[in-house]
Amino acid sequence: MSGSGTPQWASGLLPTDTTEDVRARRADVAVLPIGSFEQHGAFLPLVTDTVIAGTIAAEIAAAHPVLHLPPVTVSCSHEHAAWPGTVSISATTLYAVVRDIADSLHRSGITSLILVNGHGGNYVLRNVVQESASSSGLRMALFPGSGDWAAARTRAGLETSSHSDMHAGEVETSILLHAHPDVVRPGYETADHLADDRRHLLTLGMPGYTESGVIGRPSLASADKGKELLASLVDSFGEYLSLLSRGEAR
Numbered sequence: 001m002s003g004s005g006t007p008q009w010a011s012g013l014l015p016t017d018t019t020e021d022v023r024a025r026r027a028d029v030a031v032l033p034i035g036s037f038e039q040h041g042a043f044l045p046l047v048t049d050t051v052i053a054g055t056i057a058a059e060i061a062a063a064h065p066v067l068h069l070p071p072v073t074v075s076c077s078h079e080h081a082a083w084p085g086t087v088s089i090s091a092t093t094l095y096a097v098v099r100d101i102a103d104s105l106h107r108s109g110i111t112s113l114i115l116v117n118g119h120g121g122n123y124v125l126r127n128v129v130q131e132s133a134s135s136s137g138l139r140m141a142l143f144p145g146s147g148d149w150a151a152a153r154t155r156a157g158l159e160t161s162s163h164s165d166m167h168a169g170e171v172e173t174s175i176l177l178h179a180h181p182d183v184v185r186p187g188y189e190t191a192d193h194l195a196d197d198r199r200h201l202l203t204l205g206m207p208g209y210t211e212s213g214v215i216g217r218p219s220l221a222s223a224d225k226g227k228e229l230l231a232s233l234v235d236s237f238g239e240y241l242s243l244l245s246r247g248e249a250r
Contacts, residue, residue, distance in 0.1 A: 013054035015061070015068040022067060029112045029244055030067040030105050031143075032098070033057040036075045036119040039083035040168040041214040043187040046085045047073070048172055053118030055179045056144070059234050060116070064241055067110060072097060075122050079205040083213055091124040098128050106138040112244040114141045114237075120166075141240050144233050152232035156225040160217045164194055167206070169216015171229065178226030188218040 013033075017025075035050025045051070054071045061068035075094050080086040089097075102113050115125055125142055132140040144152070149162060153171070160170045168191070176184050194217070195209035209215060 013051065013058060014070050015058075017068070025065060025067070027065050027067045028110060029065075029114060029241060030069055030110045031057045031060055031114050031116055032069045032101060033071040033116045034075060034094075034098075034118060034122060034125065035071050035073055036077045036121070037073060038077035038080040038086040038088075038119070039213045040172065041188075041191055041212050041218075043185040043191060043218070044168050044172065044176065045183050048168070048176065048183075049075075049118035051118075051180055051183065052172060052175050053116050055175065056118070056230065056233055057116045059230050060237050063234050064237060066114075066241070067105075069101070075119055076124065077119065077121055079121055079201065080213070082205060082207045094122065095124050095128055098125065102128075102132070102138045102140065110138065112139045112141070114143050114240055114244070116143050139244055141244060143237060143240055148233060148236040151236060152229045155232040156228035158225060158229075159220050164196055164216060166195075166198070166215040167210075168214045169218050170220045170225070171216075173218040173221035174223070174226035175229055176226065177221055178223040179230065181223065188221060190219065192217040192219050 033053035033056065035047065035053045037046050038049065039046065040048040050071050050073045057068055060066060074087050074089055076091050077086050077088045081088065098115065105113055115129065117125055129140040129142045132138065153162060156174070158165070158170050165171055173184065173188050191212060191214050193210055193212055193214045195215050198209050200208060206213065
């Protein structure tokens with residue numbers, strides 16, 4: 001625990017800027033981390049996606065002139081509903097929350113919003129960003145994209161394919177081992193489970209393909225891999241910032 005009583009893992013995830021700090025930075029691009037509250041096996045916390053999205057956003061804010069927003073912590077985790085602790089909101093609600101935040105930012109002078117998504121089940125975020133392209137309001141982007149993750153996986157030397165490494169696997173465990181090792185519990189070393197044929201995932205949910213809640217190979221995770229994953233994503237973000245700053249997202 002830190003001196004303020006805040007858990008170590010939470011340090012840096014919640015921005016502590018004052019309104020004067022924001023005024024002085026004069027950022028016109030905001031980053032909104034969006035996580036989830038869902039099972040991640042027996043060794044990672046329910047807040048895993050929120051911590052990862054918040055960590056990526058914090059790293060971005062340390063390297064680029066953006067407005068760092070606090071995370072959305074509950075999202076669309078219906079495929080994980082069979083496990084205790086998982087909480088979801090509807091896609092309609094998530095859509096409305098993001099749109100309301102975007103509208104508020106636009107009124108305050110922010111011109112662009114980049115959604116830093118930590119949960120693959122938030123499919124509706126693609127629609128929010130897609131619709132913003134034809135809107136007269138705030139421009140949006142969704143980060144990281146598949147290409148950003150591919151580059152990060154290559155740079156970090158990950159051994160599991162992106163398809164196989166679906167949930168609580170090599171990527172997520174590596175990032176937490178690097179950035180917040182205090183939240184990773186013993187057991188990831190022996191929790192590997194692959195389920196590459198998931199053609200009916202939306203119908204059956206995760207229980208149709210895993211008993212533990214894991215789909216991936218967390219045993220291959222390491223803090224070094226997590227460090228390189230984050231560094232690569234921060235580098236990739238520069239292209240998004242440049243694109244929106246030049247006004248070419250239209």
